Amino acid sequence: MTAINQYIEANKQRFLDELLELLRIPSVSANPVHAKDMQRMAEATAKSLRDAGADNVEICPTDGYPIVYGEKIIDPSKPTVLVYGHYDVQPAEPLELWTSPAFEPVIRKTEIHPEGAIFARGSCDDKGQFYMHIKALETMLRTNTLPCNVKMMIEGEEEVGSANLGAFVIANREKLACDVILISDTSIIANDQPSIDCGLRGLSYVEVEVTGANRDLHSGVYGGAVANPINILAKMIASLHDERGHITIPGFYDDVQVLSDVERSELNKAPFDLAAYKKDLGIDEIMGEKDFTTIERTGIRPTLDCNGIWGGYTGEGSKTVLPSKAFAKISMRLVPNQESDKTTELFTRYFKSIAPKGVKVEVRPHHGGEPVVTPTDSKAYRAASNAMKETYGKTPVPTRGGGSIPIVALFEKELKVKTVLMGFGLDSDALHSPNEHYGIFNYYQGIKTIPLFFRNFAE
Numbered sequence: 386m387t388a389i390n391q392y393i394e395a396n397k398q399r400f401l402d403e404l405l406e407l408l409r410i411p412s413v414s415a416n417p418v419h420a421k422d423m424q425r426m427a428e429a430t431a432k433s434l435r436d437a438g439a440d441n442v443e444i445c446p447t448d449g450y451p452i453v454y455g456e457k458i459i460d461p462s463k464p465t466v467l468v469y470g471h472y473d474v475q476p477a478e479p480l481e482l483w484t485s486p487a488f489e490p491v492i493r494k495t496e497i498h499p500e501g502a503i504f505a506r507g508s509c510d511d512k513g514q515f516y517m518h519i520k521a522l523e524t525m526l527r528t529n530t531l532p533c534n535v536k537m538m539i540e541g542e543e544e545v546g547s548a549n550l551g552a553f554v555i556a557n558r559e560k561l562a563c564d565v566i567l568i569s570d571t572s573i574i575a576n577d578q579p580s581i582d583c584g585l586r587g588l589s590y591v592e593v594e595v596t597g598a599n600r601d602l603h604s605g606v607y608g609g610a611v612a613n614p615i616n617i618l619a620k621m622i623a624s625l626h627d628e629r630g631h632i633t634i635p636g637f638y639d640d641v642q643v644l645s646d647v648e649r650s651e652l653n654k655a656p657f658d659l660a661a662y663k664k665d666l667g668i669d670e671i672m673g674e675k676d677f678t679t680i681e682r683t684g685i686r687p688t689l690d691c692n693g694i695w696g697g698y699t700g701e702g703s704k705t706v707l708p709s710k711a712f713a714k715i716s717m718r719l720v721p722n723q724e725s726d727k728t729t730e731l732f733t734r735y736f737k738s739i740a741p742k743g744v745k746v747e748v749r750p751h752h753g754g755e756p757v758v759t760p761t762d763s764k765a766y767r768a769a770s771n772a773m774k775e776t777y778g779k780t781p782v783p784t785r786g787g788g789s790i791p792i793v794a795l796f797e798k799e800l801k802v803k804t805v806l807m808g809f810g811l812d813s814d815a816l817h818s819p820n821e822h823y824g825i826f827n828y829y830q831g832i833k834t835i836p837l838f839f840r841n842f843a844e
């Protein structure tokens with residue numbers, strides 16, 4: 386056994402206990418009632434970096450939640466890896482759907498995780514995954530095997546759009562200078578089938594408001610004679626897709642990069658178990674854009690989805706009311722070479738144009754992000770691929786991730802550095818859902834694989 390694996394083996398339980406402690410902090414960035422918890426989480430993250438042996442550990446203030454930074458520079462002539470992660474998590478609601486409380490981690494076995502999985506908000510996305518890097522750093526430092534320089538930045542606003550990270554990156558170009566960015570915040574196909582995401586989708590996100598009459602009305606007295614904003618909003622949203630599952634916004638697909646048949650068949654070689662997919666989700670049929678596979682629908686095709694819709698009376702019992710207003714939150718996932726701002730504009734113009742007379746429509750843009758594709762022919766990709774091959778016994782398959790990490794495109798633009806997305810979670814780990822979990826196997830596998838990435842990359 387290598388010194389690295391011996392060290393991990395000897396410290397296994399502590400590595401797990403420390404992660405459980407971090408998972409007890411409800412660092413929800415979306416809700417200001419957790420501002421103190423966010424500060425506590427930043428401090429705990431900084432402490433864990435210091436304990437691991439990082440130098441120059443700082444809690445860097447921003448206009449929002451702070452960014453935690455630490456580094457180990459062993460030799461300026463050696464290559465530098467910048468590790469990025471996020472210590473904030475998604476809100477845990479609806480709480481009643483959790484089997485055990487979201488911020489009281491427990492370990493339970495599941496069919497997919499027979500060794501046990503840690504159930505807690507943030508276990509997979511992204512505390513469990515960024516903490517693997519801190520434990521890998523500790524391991525490399527204690528075993529004298531860190532072969533190059535490492536910088537770590539763990540932010541606290543990823544789940545709310547990283548609004549203050551761009552300015553931080555621009556103001557700290559020198560400090561963040563590096564040869565590659567390494568992120569563990571994505572998924573692999575299965576625990577016996579490693580993969581590496583080579584792309585992420587971008588995002589355009591809007592909130593819409595439809596207003597009818599100047600007040601809520603008696604639905605008997607006025608119903609049928611005055612526009613009902615909920616009826617109208619529902620119809621407007623429904624009309625954004627045609628019967629083939631295409632998005633109807635004019636110009637929406639203009640910039641979409643079309644993959645060649647060869648590229649598509651390459652992409653579709655990744656194993657995909659439709660029966661397991663449906664079983665995991667409890668659905669009897671999948672649906673989406675016609676003439677594309679599930680892998681393509683979530684990887685290389687743009688989408689439009691209503692994320693929330695409200696208005697009128699939703700309390701107990703019934704209230705006969707014709708609402709004055711209806712609202713919805715709508716997201717569009719983007720692929721190369723679509724642009725977030727341009728897409729938001731196309732949406733806004735079209736959505737307003739389809740509103741019937743009798744209602745007013747407002748569209749308010751939220752945060753967005755640009756899509757990226759990361760290279761598979763780089764030294765860093767090969768370092769990750771060979772590291773995973775060593776720990777999983779199988780060469781990882783290149784895949785396209787459906788989610789978004791907007792900072793990846795920004796890093797490329799501002800630092801001129803490419804990213805490797807070496808994630809260890811599973812899509813079925815319920816990230817953003819109730820009962821989020823992270824396999825104990827996945828956690829240790831990450832801690833073992835990361836030092837191999839460093840070794841391969843520094844070679």
Ligand code: BES
Binds near residue numbers: 543
């Ligand atoms: N870790 C996810 C992104 C992800 C998950 C990418 C799985 C690929 C596979 C990240 O924390 C996330 O949820 N991002 C948000 C971005 C948004 C808030 C700007 C997303 O994708 O919705």
Ligand code: MN
Binds near residue numbers: 471510543
């Ligand atoms: Mn994440």
Ligand code: MN
Binds near residue numbers: 475510544817
């Ligand atoms: Mn997330």
